[in-house]
Every structure is written in C-alpha cells, then in structure tokens.
Amino acid sequence: MLIGTSRYDHLEPLPAVSNNLTALAAALAKPSSWGLPPEHCVTLSNPTTAEMTMAAVRAAAEQARDTVLIYFAGHGLIDPEGDLYRLRQALLTGRAERCVVVLDCCYSGLALGSMGGPADLADQASVEGTFLLAAAAETRTALAPPGEPFTAFTGELLDTLQMGIPHGPELLEFGALYRHMRISLAAKGRPAPQARDRNTGAQLALGRNPAYLPASGSAPPAGKNQASERSWPNPSGIRTVEGFFKALSDVRVTSGLTHQMVSQRSGGRVSAGTVSRLLNRESLPKTWQTTAAYLSGCGLPDTQVAEWQAVWMRLLAETTIKAAARPTAPRPSQEHHPTLLERLAGRVSRRNGRS
Template sequence: MVSVFPDPGATRAVLIGTSTYDFLEDLPSVSNNLSSLAEVFTGPTSWSLGREACVVLSNPPSAVATLDSLREASATARDTLLVYYAGHGLVTPGGELYLGLPQSKQHRVDTGIPYSWLRDALLDGRAERTVVILDCCYGGLALGAMAPSELAAQADVEGTYLLAAASENRQALAPPGEPHTAFTGELLAILTTGITGGPERLDLDSIFRELRQSLAAKGRPVPQGRERNSNGRLALGWNPSFSRSLISSSPGGGRVDHRAWPDPAAVRTVEGFFSALGQVRITSALTHTAISHRSGGQIAPGTVGSLLNRNNLPRTWRTTSVYLTACGVPDEQLDDWQSCWERLRSAPPAADASATEEAPRTSSAWGRTFRKLSGRRSRD
C-alpha cells in the first residue's frame, strides 16, 4: 500500500505545549518543540500547511481556550487532523490521564486538560484520519507509574494513530542542554534528515519503527504506537535520505518505474491539487528547466513555475497534462488526474473546500463508538 500525503487544504494541525508552570518544574525545551514542528508542517518537505491551518498554542491559559481551538480545527479538517501535546503528563490517583497547563497541580485533574475531554473533541470531528502525538512526562515518585498499555488504552480513538513518549521521568524526557525534548527531538531529526534505506515518503509506521530503534539505542524510553484503520501509511514528510535509484531494469530488459506518484483521488481542494502537482515534481527529481526540455519545448521553465504557484485552476487541461507527462507520470494515471481537475472545476465557486466532503458520520455511529470508549475507560 502506497504512503499518501494529506490534502493541505482539508488538513489542520494543532500544536499544544506548556513550558512554564506555577507549581511544577518548567520544561523550556517545549517552546522549541512547538516552533520547530510548526516550521516542519508548514514547509515544503512536509504537509505545506498554511499558517492558519497550523495552530500553535504555547502555554494555553485554560482547558476551555485550548479545547475551543481544537474543536474549531476538528470541525474544519476533513482529510487529516493532527494534535500534538508536549509538557507534563499527569495522572490522578485513579489513573486518569490529564495534560498539564501553566497552573496545573499534581493529582488535580481540574487544573489541566483531562484526556477524555480531548478525546471527546476528536470524536466530534469529521476528519477521516487523526494523528495524536503525546510527548508527556510520566516519571517521578509523586506521579507514580503508568504502563504503556494503559496509556494506549486511554488515548484510543477510532480512526486515530497514536504516537506516545511513555517516558518514566522528566530527566529522560527533557535532557538538560538539549534544545528539544528527547522524543520530539528524535522525531524532528527523522523528519529533517530522513531514514537511510527508508521509503521515499516518511509514513507513520516507518517513523514509529525508527523512533523505537533510535531512542532505545540511546538508552532512552522507548515510545509506543497504536493505529486504527490503517492510518500508518499517512506520510508526515519526504525522506531526505531516500536513494533515488527510482527506475530499475526489469528481467526482460525493460524499464520499470517504482516511483511513488501522488494519488489524485486523495485530492479534495484546489490547494491540495497544486500541492500534489508539486509532489509530482519532487518525485520526478527534475528541475523546471529539465521538465521544459522533456516536454520538447511545449512548456517553458517559467510556465512550470507559474503552474505550481497558482491558486486557481487552469481553464484548460493541456498545460497540466504536458507537465505531468514530462515529469514521467505513467500514461495510465493521467486520466485520474484529469478527472480530479474536472471534479474541482465543476465545484461551486468558493466551495472547493466543502463540495467534495462526505456527509458527517451519523450521531448513532458516534454514540456507539463513544459508549465503547467510555466503557473501556471505566475498566482502566
């Protein structure tokens, strides 16, 4: 199964972090986590999100303010919703997980964000895929221990991929002198330097395996992961260490294209269409000039740049077709691209972000899921 990037026009990221506390020890590296991750997710090597689609909540004042932002993003995202939290992860005497805020206290769930509240906000959303990344502190004698299996059970949400740093103490989670916490620092290293011998696209499954290996090799807590509905094939970024031996000879002497071309069927918005066209160029490993040359001069290098930097669909298909062909997209995929272009062209004006969304899940289906999750929580 080929890894896929989300449509940036229908995707949202909410990055939450608490670095300063009134009653707990500060975690200054959390601020760096937020700014570095925002730079990655809004950059061209990852999801290319607009600034408005990547919300950063640094030291949020209250659970209400945080959940308001989360619910807004959850209501808007139809492709993918990513929620990240870094800070003190706290537990009640009964084992309930809550996320630390500036005025949080140990064993006082009312001073933080109960994970059950965050989970309810995710259940109310309409995104097909949800990614939850928890970079929390669990160690310390005052907090007690929480087994990884317990954390996964609490964080479980239908349709969600969970990455969790199940650290046993804050010292391992936020090593002194390092700019990022241990888990997020390793995640950023993977996203910025890649995985040698890894896939062209850094999907969640590949990232999770590399995180476990690299953190274990450093003697740091080994993270855990859980996926629902095969979300592990969702790509967080391109692999900078990927070897571009992309086209190999077949036994019969022909040439076989093994490149992972973007799937136009996953495109929902005009923004997503041009993002996918940009991914085509990255996959082809061709410059604008090389694409022009391969087109036989049908499109100039400047035309390639203009096509990739548009914000409205071209009125005719020809230039896009020539571009895709020159990049090396197989002929059998061109009809799918044209169908995508026609679908977006036929959408009502200013409605490309909503015309193709599916009907919301029924309340009864959500009710059954919520009751199942609530029952699981009562047994934790």
C-alpha cells in the first residue's frame, strides 16, 4: 500500500512525493526486486481525508496473509486524533503475519521542501512483528530537496533497490537496508533514518541485492556443474608489468561489470574514472590501495586479492632494481664558450697591444 500526499490547501506542495509513488511501485514490481504483481500493489495519491487513508490501510491489512507493507510520504500523518495510533491499530487487527511500515513524512511543513516530525515517530508506529523505517531521526527533519525528482529518503531507497548494497547479503533484508541507507545519507549530509523492529522484522527482504557477488570459493548449488562457476584470472603466471595490467583488465571482463558498477560495488573507494586510469597505466602504481579496491569491487575474495598483492610487490621490486642497475648516460663535456662581451674585450686588448 503506497500512500502519498503532494498537494495541500495550506501547506507547501511536495511534487517529489508523486514521483516517489510512481517510481517505487515500478521498482517493487521488477522481477529483480520484490516481483510484486500489479494487483497486489495499491497506490493512493492525494487522499482528501484521513479516513480515506485509514480505510485503504485497513483493507490492505485485511487482505494480506503473508506480509503487508505500508508506505507513506507527505507533510504529515499525525493529527489531534492520532493517526499513527490508528495506523497501528489497523495493522494489529489485520491478518498478515508480518508488517512493514515505511514513513517518509513530516508534520510541520517547513519551507524550502523540508519535512519534520515529533520525537516519538517510530515509537508511535511500532507494531509487534513489524519493521519500521522512518526518514528522519528524532532531532532532524526529513528533506525533499528542491530540484530533485524524489525526496532524499525515498531517492536513496530507490537507488539501493536498483544498485544494491556492495558486499551486502544476497537479499535486501530491512536490517541491512537500514544500515546502508543510514551511512549513505549521512555521508551526503542528509538526515539519517531511524528504525524499529520486532522479532525477526529486520530479516524480512525487499528483494534481491543486485550488488551481491558470491565468493568464488563457495560450494556450488546442488545440481550445478562446478565448471559453471566463475573462474578468475590467476595472477601466479604474471611475469611482466604489461601482463599484470592485461590480467587486471581480464578480471573486470570476467566479473561482467562496467567501470561504473565496479565503482559502486567498491563502496565508492574508487571512481569509474579511476578504474579506467588504473587499467590503462603503463607503470605500476606505487601504492596498493586503489588496486585492492578495484579487485574487491569486481568481486574477488580477500584470499585472491592477497595473491594479487604479492605479485604486485614482486613486480614493483623487480622494476625498482632494474631502474637502479641501469647505467647512467655520460654527461656532455662542459666546454667553455666565450660570451659576446668576452670576445669584444679580447679584440680591444689585442689592438692596444699592437699600438
């Protein structure tokens, strides 16, 4: 159940909320994500009354048997009658075994696209057996940055559904999703979300992790041929610097990732441009960090990254020794060539001698 309010009579409009609903519904329906059938994803845009909203929530909670997810974005969800309490009661009386509540909302309707809420936002919406994900911490406001298509919180959620969590679990569990979004939003100087979970709520998954890469040394699934496992280039046979960079490039080809995807899966430690420059070098890098981040971003296990580091250290030592042993070219002889002033002085001296 996706609910959003973008138009208001007495508060600033939030056009990003309308975009939130459309993009989130499409993301949840993708086979790579939740694969939610369209008939099981209800979108309610700009409800005119609180009762209309609560009636839709009660209907969703009543129809769901396994999991019900309620998402709300807008200026606010609490009024003097306590709509968050009513939301909680509607979920408690439903028949779903698990409940997820995602709140990207506010109550004060601050100017310039900001959204704020009370300190007990998460506690008021807590339901036994649920996971609650809220857009802002107690002392911060959520944001709808002007000029951006989505609110800050939902935009980060959509990016994570599309790109995944580097080095994260195979499934986008809500616990991992919350931790990743909290770090990512804080790094951008944006409000960090908060979460509450009951029982196993944090282990619920919103879909598969697109950034997940199984370790190459893991056992293959039952019925799967061992030869079908990914076979990474072996660095042990590398003898030259040119061979090092050729094999380094083969790692990315084997991973099937673009430069941008390697950057994303490295957790931002290397940019796509840095990946390109690394693979097109002619001399070995003097430090190891960038190459290590690249190999990890491609999905190599730590044991194999250590093997690559040993080869890099060997080649670096060899090139250093060769450079030191290379004979130094003799410097040209320093013949003195008289300046114009010196030549004129010599002529004057000879004339004076003859006279």
